[in-house]
Amino acid sequence: xxxxxxxxxxxxxxxxxxxxxxxxxxxxxxxxxxxxxxxxxxxxxxxxxxxxxxxxxxxxxxxxxxxxxxxxxxxxxxxxxxxxxxxxxxxxxxxxxxxxxxxxxxxxxxxxxxxxxxxxxxxxxxxxxxxxxxxxxxxxxxxxxxxxxxxxxxxxxxxxxxxxxxxxxxxxxxxxxxxxxxxxxxxxxxxxxxxxxxxxxxxxxxxxxxxxxxxxxxxxxxxxxxxxxxxxxxxxxxxxxxxxxxxxxxxxxxxxxxxxxxxxxxxxxxxxxxxxxxxxxxxxxxxxxxxxxxxxxxxxxxxxxxxxxxxxxxxxxxxxxxxxxxxxxxxxxxxxxxxxxxxxxxxxxxxxxxxx
Amino acid sequence: xxxxxxxxxxxxxxxxxxxxxxxxxxxxxxxxxxxxxxxxxxxxxxxxxxxxxxxxxxxxxxxxxxxxxxxxxxxxxxxxxxxxxxxxxxxxxxxxxxxxxxxxxxxxxxxxxxxxxxxxxxxxxxxxxxxxxxxxxxxxxxxxxxxxxxxxxxxxxxxxxxxxxxxxxxxxxxxxxxxxxxxxxxxxxxxxxxxxxxxxxxxxxxxxxxxxxxxxxxxxxxxxxxxxxxxxxxxxxxxxxxxxxxxxxxxxxxxxxxxxxxxxxxxxxxxxxxxxxxxxxxxxxxxxxxxxxxxxxxxxxxxxxxxxxxxxxxxxxxxxxxxxxxxxxxxxxxxxxxxxxxxxxxxxxxxxxxxxxxxxxxxx
Numbered sequence: 001x002x003x004x005x006x007x008x009x010x011x012x013x014x015x016x017x018x019x020x021x022x023x024x025x026x027x028x029x030x031x032x033x034x035x036x037x038x039x040x041x042x043x044x045x046x047x048x049x050x051x052x053x054x055x056x057x058x059x060x061x062x063x064x065x066x067x068x069x070x071x072x073x074x075x076x077x078x079x080x081x082x083x084x085x086x087x088x089x090x091x092x093x094x095x096x097x098x099x100x101x102x103x104x105x106x107x108x109x110x111x112x113x114x115x116x117x118x119x120x121x122x123x124x125x126x127x128x129x130x131x132x133x134x135x136x137x138x139x140x141x142x143x144x145x146x147x148x149x150x151x152x153x154x155x156x157x158x159x160x161x162x163x164x165x166x167x168x169x170x171x172x173x174x175x176x177x178x179x180x181x182x183x184x185x186x187x188x189x190x191x192x193x194x195x196x197x198x199x200x201x202x203x204x205x206x207x208x209x210x211x212x213x214x215x216x217x218x219x220x221x222x223x224x225x226x227x228x229x230x231x232x233x234x235x236x237x238x239x240x241x242x243x244x245x246x247x248x249x250x251x252x253x254x255x256x257x258x259x260x261x262x263x264x265x266x267x268x269x270x271x272x273x274x275x276x277x278x279x280x281x282x283x284x285x286x287x288x289x290x291x292x293x294x295x296x297x298x299x300x301x302x303x304x305x306x307x308x309x310x311x312x313x314x315x316x317x318x319x320x321x322x323x324x325x326x327x328x329x330x331x332x333x334x335x336x337x338x339x340x341x342x343x344x345x346x347x348x349x350x351x352x353x354x355x356x
Numbered sequence: 357x358x359x360x361x362x363x364x365x366x367x368x369x370x371x372x373x374x375x376x377x378x379x380x381x382x383x384x385x386x387x388x389x390x391x392x393x394x395x396x397x398x399x400x401x402x403x404x405x406x407x408x409x410x411x412x413x414x415x416x417x418x419x420x421x422x423x424x425x426x427x428x429x430x431x432x433x434x435x436x437x438x439x440x441x442x443x444x445x446x447x448x449x450x451x452x453x454x455x456x457x458x459x460x461x462x463x464x465x466x467x468x469x470x471x472x473x474x475x476x477x478x479x480x481x482x483x484x485x486x487x488x489x490x491x492x493x494x495x496x497x498x499x500x501x502x503x504x505x506x507x508x509x510x511x512x513x514x515x516x517x518x519x520x521x522x523x524x525x526x527x528x529x530x531x532x533x534x535x536x537x538x539x540x541x542x543x544x545x546x547x548x549x550x551x552x553x554x555x556x557x558x559x560x561x562x563x564x565x566x567x568x569x570x571x572x573x574x575x576x577x578x579x580x581x582x583x584x585x586x587x588x589x590x591x592x593x594x595x596x597x598x599x600x601x602x603x604x605x606x607x608x609x610x611x612x613x614x615x616x617x618x619x620x621x622x623x624x625x626x627x628x629x630x631x632x633x634x635x636x637x638x639x640x641x642x643x644x645x646x647x648x649x650x651x652x653x654x655x656x657x658x659x660x661x662x663x664x665x666x667x668x669x670x671x672x673x674x675x676x677x678x679x680x681x682x683x684x685x686x687x688x689x690x691x692x693x694x695x696x697x698x699x700x701x702x703x704x705x706x707x708x709x710x711x712x713x714x715x716x717x718x719x720x
Contacts, residue, residue: 035682066674076668079419083413098628158632189519189632355524
């Protein structure tokens with residue numbers, strides 16, 4: 001018995017020693033809300049982590065925690081990273097906002113980067129987000145061009161500004177092609193639940209939609225589309241492999257360049273608090289290849305993408321009316337970032353009640 | 357065909373009964389070691405990450421207590437239910453309703469401050485959980501409704517009610533429409549016990565107190581006797597003059613109240629606001645904890661700590677070994693399986709029933 005105890009201790013000692021020997025210049029850590037195998041949101045963040053490893057090799061050590069729930073667990077997970085020698089911690093879900101700020105206040109030497117939030121209570125907290133809605137405008141244009149029924153089915157996660165903004169932008173794009181285009185919206189109240197997403201997709205198809213749009217993270221809706229012969233758009237990652245005959249395009253979140261830049265800043269000692277909201281122009285939002293559609297449609301999508309990229313066009317540009325017909329943006333007026341960030345109303349032409 | 361049968365032992369070893377959870381832990385460690393080896397990870401490092409690492413730092417012990425608090429509070433209440441043959445599967449919903457009821461003051465009347473706020477919140481949490489648990493109790497006592505189904509389905513009602521509140525009427529007016537209530541003010545936060553070293557709050561004290569009180573009631577009072585008799589033999593209980601109907605209410609209300617307390621303690625101590633999801637399934641995990649602790653409140657304290665440890669260990673293993681979080685779930689499953697198997701094998705022995713000897717074989 002004693003021998004075993006000694007042996008065990010020796011093994012731990014050895015482990016501790018090897019751990020210390022391979023000290024990197026910096027340690028970067030990620031917290032994901034979903035599993036890295038979701039092929040959506042968390043998967044793409046993890047691709048960012050892999051890109052950082054690729055870019056810096058042995059200079060940067062990485063670690064991650066997946067499927068961290070947004071409550072008391074998040075705070076512990078973040079604290080664990082802060083204590084385990086991470087120099088920079090990326091917390092990649094809106095629900096980690098308060099926990100991130102709380103821990104950041106207690107660990108001033110560690111840098112924190114919170115995705116999609118707006119609170120930066122101490123100088124060591126930065127926030128970053130992407131203008132996915134720019135891509136959704138393009139989806140709307142494609143949907144209205146390709147659809148025969150003139151109705152899209154939209155699977156929403158939660159009625160938060162991020163998602164509402166996406167729906168509005170999608171409809172603006174669709175209306176630019178077909179002013180009478182309709183959308184049916186189903187809220188599944190989850191970011192990742194293949195079963196529920198798939199049920200929602202089937203229900204929408206049964207109601208006669210011939211285009212599926214999703215703002216949830218699994219590939220289930222794409223797979224339903226493939227099965228039922230309905231066109232669909234991917235979300236967060238290029239889901240082409242799950243719908244080779246179905247995917248029109250996909251809004252790909254590309255965090256790699258941002259992560260490489262920020263971890264690099266930690267390495268150089270030049271890290272500073274920022275609030276980044278990048279879009280197509282910054283390469284943070286990337287459109288997957290336009291596929292399964294007529295050439296003219298792809299050309300139009302390409303054209304819109306280019307115009308947004310060079311700053312020639314912004315989806316939320318007036319005239320835009322609210323759902324009840326009252327004016328929101330006058331001719332030529334563009335929405336402010338504040339209005340976009342807190343968006344909680346539909347634009348005109350959406351025949352649906354926003355859950356309150 | 358060979359058959360395997362379980363035969364009840366006429367008497368079971370007191371020694372093995374006492375050490376069975378330890379045997380189960382050892383078996384779990386062994387199976388875990390094999391699993392980690394199969395994954396290509398060092399079993400020693402993995403077991404260290406799981407069972408030792410979380411205990412090596414003070415802050416981590418704080419986290420252990422935070423994680424164990426709701427599990428113990430809920431499981432202690434469930435032990436009364438399960439012992440009295442009332443299958444309350446809806447503790448998760450009672451947890452949520454307790455959290456909602458307890459949050460009324462800080463969310464709707466944030467201007468109301470003072471030392472009385474917190475006690476009122478805790479009492480409202482108790483009441484909220486108890487009230488929610490009264491529904492399946494009433495349905496069972498009055499109409500003979502299956503309480504497993506009714507209590508379970510009320511979980512979803514409670515969760516959706518919370519979801520609706522934080523997206524609608526209780527949404528933080530300064531929160532950019534994100535689904536969460538305003539953060540609780542300082543007087544509505546359950547204080548930390550030793551704030552210098554970590555964030556463990558007084559909830560753990562409540563959990564220990566609840567376990568002691570329920571243990572005393574179960575083992576030293578007539579009420580405890582009534583609970584056991586009605587659970588094991590309702591007929592005998594009737595002859596003894598105990599009312600099964602009143603016991604339904606008693607068991608559900610006590611366990612609902614404790615689950616509700618766990619809810620408000622979690623929200624006030626660990627989260628600090630209401631959000632669409634406030635529990636990673638404590639109400640369901642507590643069912644495992646109750647049985648791991650063999651429905652004994654003191655055993656439940658130990659079981660709650662062990663399950664909490666496996667959660668923290670799962671995180672530690674993810675970071676230090678890079679194993680998936682799913683492995684932690686597998687590990688917990690193996691643990692539960694081993695405990696149940698050890699308990700079963702102490703009370704039963706396995707008999708292999710061979711088919712009658714074939715005709716051509718000579719009898720020996």
